[in-house]
Amino acid sequence: MLLLNDIEVDSVTKRFEDMVAVDNLSMSVAKGELFGLLGPNGAGKSTLTKMISGMLNLTSGTIKVGKYSIQDDPMKVKEILGVVPQDIVLYDYLNAQENLAFYGRLYGLPGRKLKNRIKELLQFTQLDEKAVKRHVSTYSGGMKRRVNIAAALLHEPQVMLLDEPTAGLDPQNKHALWEIIQSLKKQRKTIVLTTHMMDEAEELCNRVAIMDHGKIIALGSPSQLVRKIKMENTITVVPDKTSSKLVEIMKSVAGVKDSYLAYDENEKTETLKVITDNPDDILPDVVSAIAKDGTKVLSVQLSRVTLEDVFIMLTGRSLRE
């Protein structure tokens, strides 16, 4: 039988005494899909991923990874699952090779195969050959994160759980890790990515589930979720002079849904608002139409609706609260 989903969570509940961490939750992740789990602290994301990886028992419900049930065949699930924890979980007194060799032996990789696999992964994660011979305690945050991911890839898992893999990284290292995740996606691995970062979810995920109070409150592709809420993208222009004629000119630009003048209390200046679905595409036309009118553009600002806006709309809180 051909399996369409690599992860199936069915009516799962997890209780810690009186507290319900995950509340009758169901979801599925398709083969080769990169699935994002978004939610504030305490939403139940970590509890859900811990149950999928077999670290926590379920209070009720079922979870299947591949064709195996986590309750009935936990060892089989662990064989096909690779987990990248949020924290750097490495032995700091070992070097990268020794760490990878240790985890490889836990997954039963034999000597020569393990050696070759470590070599491959060090290349894949772009780790410098000399640096990997130093103890992990001497590595930068980015290097540690890459070894952390390599350790989860040793046994070539089909399904991966990535728990905030770029937390605390500078933009350069973050983008380097995004490239690694993108290439895993190209290898058709099924990935569940837990993240706080909206840009990360928007950039990488095919689908996103927003969790709050142990439940999924929204599910869909990032663009579907943005469309679900009735907010619009806005181009805000500060011209050297405003007039009703300028508003009419804007309304005549293709792709513009509406335009109006608004007074900015903070800047104490009159601004021109342009409402559109595609701010990036029509921005050059908007600017040239204003210029043709003989008006100078002092500044332009794009206000795009993001997953953050979706999240705030749905939960009334920001992601970091």
Place this chain on the structure above:
Amino acid sequence: MKITRALNQVAAIAKTDFLGVLRNKAAIFFTLLFPLFFIVIIGFTFGQSGTEDMSRISIGVVNLDGELVAVNATDSFNSTIGDLFVQALETVNFTVHGYGEYGDRDTNGTAAYAISRGDIDAVVVIPANFTETLSFQYTNNLGAPVPTKAHLELYVDPSDTTGSLIVQQSVFGFISGFVKEYQEIAIEQAPPDTQDYLQVLTDPLTVSISEADVTGNDLKWIDYMVPGTLGLVLLWSGLNHASMTIATERTKGTFQRMVIAPVSPMVVLVGKLISALALVYLSAFIMLLSGVLLFQVNLYWNIPVILLAIFLGALSAIGIGLIISSLAKNEEAANSIAVIISVPLQFFIGAFFPLSIMPAAAQAFGEALPFTKLVNAMQDIMTRNLAFDAVVPEILYLAVSGLILFLVGTIAYRISLKRL
């Protein structure tokens, strides 16, 4: 195939755990070198005790015996017995320094000056009439000897309470021997018809104190200490390491990563056990080797029984460590609990002090500890050269307590898996 894989996993876990100690300077000190540090300090402090070496005691002697003294209205300055006394002090190997007078603490060159500055440990002042008294020169009007006692003055250093007691006992022991020699000579020189009478009168009771031959070897104090320190090895290398290992891995998250790999929790436990046992044996080896190399300890080496006893004792230590490690919230808490337990226990296992000097309740507590049984067994085997039969009760006690404590530790470990 499954067994090969499990063995490979056990080996990987044990190796990584062991490297964690070898590559951590603080861990090396506390788990491997702390017991060694102990034995070196103790060895150099007391290691030679038990031999007849008195040379470390410095005695200042103010011998006034040759000075002029009036005896029966006649001037005398005989110093024969006083000189013999000083010679005898040197013969038994005290380090003797002569002074002209006792003096005072501020006058350089006097005995009081030297003792006040710690240059000597005690001062013996021999009176001017020492020879005259002991040779019966004081007589009554009829020419019969008047019984007169010679009076020695002994000054010790009150600022060193323990040291002065030891010096005092040593000098008293010497004086007692000197008096006995003197009495024998005095009796020999008495008229034949009074010799038996004098012998009973001067020496009505004799007590002979000897040490029984318990080892076949001439033992120093350090020889008794070394087997006792194996108990410390269990506490420092076994209990302390086992109490930290899982707590540290849980705090760092590496334990959780092991749990999400296809590894049985029992495989993890066996890996940790092997690593802890390796540390205990390594620490014991370092300890015994340093005893041999640094202090030339004179012991018997029944290796199979020593290895067996250490293994069984280590099960208890590791079991207690596992309980601590599993129940503690984090590595700091585990470390604190381990120190609170292991430090006081050191004093109840008979490694430093004999349990017999402790109150009854403390003795009962100490006797109940498996580590005390190990110390007793090791002293029987290594110092008394007894056969295995003699330590069977201790070995059985170690086996039963080891299995119980390790079982409880395993249960605590399994419970801890539920709160990852």
